[in-house]
Amino acid sequence: xxxxxxxxxxxxxxxxxxxxxxxxxxxxxxxxxxxxxxxxxxxxxxxxxxxxxxxxxxxxxxxxxxxxxxxxxxxxxxxxxxxxxxxxxxxxxxxxxxxxxxxxxxxxxxxxxxxxxxxxxxxxxxxxxxxxxxxxxxxxxxxxxxxxxxxxxxxxxxxxxxxxxxxxxxxxxxxxxxxxxxxxxxxxxxxxxxxxxxxxxxxxxxxxxxxxxxxxxxxxxxxxxxxxxxxxxxxxxxxxxxxxxxxxxxxxxxxxxxxxxxxxxxxxxxxx
Amino acid sequence: xxxxxxxxxxxxxxxxxxxxxxxxxxxxxxxxxxxxxxxxxxxxxxxxxxxxxxxxxxxxxxxxxxxxxxxxxxxxxxxxxxxxxxxxxxxxxxxxxxxxxxxxxxxxxxxxxxxxxxxxxxxxxxxxxxxxxxxxxxxxxxxxxxxxxxxxxxxxxxxxxxxxxxxxxxxxxxxxxxxxxxxxxxxxxxxxxxxxxxxxxxxxxxxxxxxxxxxxxxxxxxxxxxxxxxxxxxxxxxxxxxxxx
Numbered sequence: 481x482x483x484x485x486x487x488x489x490x491x492x493x494x495x496x497x498x499x500x501x502x503x504x505x506x507x508x509x510x511x512x513x514x515x516x517x518x519x520x521x522x523x524x525x526x527x528x529x530x531x532x533x534x535x536x537x538x539x540x541x542x543x544x545x546x547x548x549x550x551x552x553x554x555x556x557x558x559x560x561x562x563x564x565x566x567x568x569x570x571x572x573x574x575x576x577x578x579x580x581x582x583x584x585x586x587x588x589x590x591x592x593x594x595x596x597x598x599x600x601x602x603x604x605x606x607x608x609x610x611x612x613x614x615x616x617x618x619x620x621x622x623x624x625x626x627x628x629x630x631x632x633x634x635x636x637x638x639x640x641x642x643x644x645x646x647x648x649x650x651x652x653x654x655x656x657x658x659x660x661x662x663x664x665x666x667x668x669x670x671x672x673x674x675x676x677x678x679x680x681x682x683x684x685x686x687x688x689x690x691x692x693x694x695x696x697x698x699x700x701x702x703x704x705x706x707x708x709x710x711x712x713x714x715x716x717x718x719x720x721x722x723x724x725x726x727x728x729x730x731x732x733x734x735x736x737x738x739x740x741x742x743x744x745x746x747x748x749x750x751x752x
Numbered sequence: 753x754x755x756x757x758x759x760x761x762x763x764x765x766x767x768x769x770x771x772x773x774x775x776x777x778x779x780x781x782x783x784x785x786x787x788x789x790x791x792x793x794x795x796x797x798x799x800x801x802x803x804x805x806x807x808x809x810x811x812x813x814x815x816x817x818x819x820x821x822x823x824x825x826x827x828x829x830x831x832x833x834x835x836x837x838x839x840x841x842x843x844x845x846x847x848x849x850x851x852x853x854x855x856x857x858x859x860x861x862x863x864x865x866x867x868x869x870x871x872x873x874x875x876x877x878x879x880x881x882x883x884x885x886x887x888x889x890x891x892x893x894x895x896x897x898x899x900x901x902x903x904x905x906x907x908x909x910x911x912x913x914x915x916x917x918x919x920x921x922x923x924x925x926x927x928x929x930x931x932x933x934x935x936x937x938x939x940x941x942x943x944x945x946x947x948x949x950x951x952x953x954x955x956x957x958x959x960x961x962x963x964x965x966x967x968x969x970x971x972x973x974x975x976x977x978x979x980x981x982x983x984x985x986x987x988x989x990x991x992x993x994x995x996x997x
Contacts, residue, residue: 503819505808530819531784531867552849552865554785556808557987565862569851577850579870581823588820600827601871603908604901608870610856625907658818715810721988 481650481695486515489671489702493638495521500587500636500663504533504556504719507657508711509642509673511704513538518745520544527636528553529663530583534711534727537561538744540573541737549576549634551583557721558728563737577607582631584659589633590666602629639667642708643693644716646674650695651682655714661693669699673707675716758941762920763993765939765964766884767792769923770835771971773880773916774802777832781805781822781876784867787983787990789835789882794979795971805831809986823868826875829911833878836914839863840895841883843953844931845902845914847873848895855897866899873900876912881926886919888952903931922947923964924955932956937964 484492490512493499502508513535516524522543526536528550536553539545541563553564568575582599589597596615602608603616608629619626641660646652652672654660664670670693682688707713710720710727730736770792774780780802782790794812796802805822806812815821825831838847839861849869853860873879883890904910917924917933921942924933934956938947940963947957967975975994984991 506819531865550865552784552867554864556785557787557989560864568862569859571857575856577856577865579866580819580868581871584818584820584823599871600909601874601900603874604898604904605866605870606850606855606898607866626909627907628909656816656818658816659820660818662818662820725989 481698482700483677484700484702486511486673486702486704486707487519489673489700490515490520492671492700493521493524493640495523496525497637498525498527500527500529500639500667501532501535502529502641502657502660502663503531504535504711507641507643507654507660507713508533508535508708509640509704510535510709510711511642511673511702511707512640512671514745514747516544517542517741522546526550527583527634529587529659530578530580533561534724537564537731538741540564540567541731542741543572545573547574547576549578549583551578551580555724555728558724562728562731576611578611579607583634584662586631586634587662587666589631590635591662594633596630596632598628598630600628603627634666636663636667637669639663639670640672641670642673642704642713644675644714645678645682646672646701647678647680647682649681650698650701652693652695652698652701653682653688653691654693655691657714664693664697670697671700672698673702673704675703675705675707675713677701677703760993761940762884763788764966766882766918766920767795768967768971769916769918769937769964770880770882771795771967773878773918774833777802777878779803779805779831780833781807781826781831782835783807783872786835786837786882787987788884789880790987791975791979791983791990791994794982795974798974798978799971806986811985812982823871826872829877831876833880834872834876835880835882836869836873836900837881837883838895838899840890840892841881841917842892842895842902843933843955845881845917845926845933846895846898847881847900847902848897849899850897852896869900872912873914874904874908874910874912878915879913881914881917882919883917884920886921886950888950891919892952893954902926903928921950935961937962939964
C-alpha cells in the first residue's frame, strides 16, 4: 500500500482494465474521475456496482469509455444522463445491460472464488435474451421444472472509489457502504481517494473497525478533500443538487457539455 | 384551473391511490427516481408505522450490508411492497426501462436502464406500477423492449408481480391470471371516453367506475408537518412542490 497523488493513482490504470465503480450515493471518486478526464486511456472498461451517474456520464462524454456494464446510468432527480444516452444510441460504447442484483451476485461469486452464482428473476426479459454470457439451467436440487439463471463471476481488475478516511496503514473506513467492500474483495486491487488520513489505527476499536476495508485489498490511496464533489460523501457533505441540475441542463448540447467540463477540470484540488 | 393546480390534483389522486394499495404492508422499499411512491411510503410509516427502506436516503434507510441487502431480503420474502415505473408500460404489465426502437442495436431513444426491475418484479408480492404521464405513447399495446415481464409461465419461480398501475389519469388493477388491467377508478376530470383515447392498450372497464378518492385532511396535515421534510433529503425538488407556497 502506497500513498500517492490523485494523478499517480489513476496512472495505475492500464488500458483495457475492467474498473468497478460505485453508484452516485455510495462513494464515487470524482477527484480520480477528473484526473482520468484530463489524461486517461480511451479504452476504459467500466462495471457499475450496480448503477452509475455523473462519473460514467462524464467519462463517456469525452470518449474515454469503450465498454460499460450497468443496471442503469442516470443523474437521479436531475434527470437522464444525456451523453450516456447519446453514446449508446449511436453505438459509440459497447453497452451490456444488467440488473442490480446480478452485479452484486456476480461480484459475490468472485469474492468466494467460485465461477458463477445463480439468481432468481430475469427469465423472459430482453436483458437475458441478449446476454450470451449468462446461462439458464434447471435447478439441480428439485425434480420440479425450475429454471434458474447462472451469472459468471465478475472479477474486476480495479475497484476505484472515494471514502471518508484512511489510517497510515492504509485501512480505509467505508462505514455501512458495504458494496465498496464487495467491490474491493472481488477486484484484484483497489485504488482509493479519501477525504483525510487519520492518526492511529482504524482497527484499534470495534466501533471503527466494523466499518473498515482492511489495507490488504488496497494498492494505493490519494488524499482528495471534497473528492466526491459534486456528489456527496456520507455524512460529511451532501450531493450538490444545484450543480447537478446545472450539469444536466448544460449537457443537453455538446457546447454546454464542453463548457461545464471546462469548469469542472479547471477547479484546482486542495492538496493535503 | 391553473396548470399547477391540475398537477397538484393529479398528484394527490396518485398519492392517495398508492397509499390505499399499501394498506396492510409492514415493510416497504422505494427504489431510484421514485419521489411519489417515496412520499406514499413515508405517509404509510407516519400512519401505521410501516418500515420504509428508501434507496438514496441515509435517514430513511436502515440497510447496513450494502446494495445487495434490498435484493436479498426481497428474495427471502421479507419485503411486502415495491414500486416500478417504465418509459413504456403495456397492457400485459410488461415494463420497458431500456429504450424505444429495436433493442439493442437499433434504439431511437435510450432510457437509463432496468435498475433492479428484472429481479424485483419477480420476487416482491405487491409491485405497484406508477407512471404520471398517461398517454398512448407511454402506455402502448406492446412495449418495444421487455426489461421485466408482467407475467411468467406457471413453472417460473415468481412469488411476486404487479398488483396495480397508478397513472396521472386513473388507477388500474392487474389480474395476474388473466394478464390484463381493469379500471378501478378515474381521477377527477377524466371520463370513460377520455381514458380510452389516452390509453394505447385494451383493458376491462365497467361503466360506473368511481372517481379516485383524494387524501384526507389528516393525510394533508401529515405531509405538511412531517413527510415533506422527510422526502426532501432524497428528493428536494419534489419536496418543494409538496409545501404550500
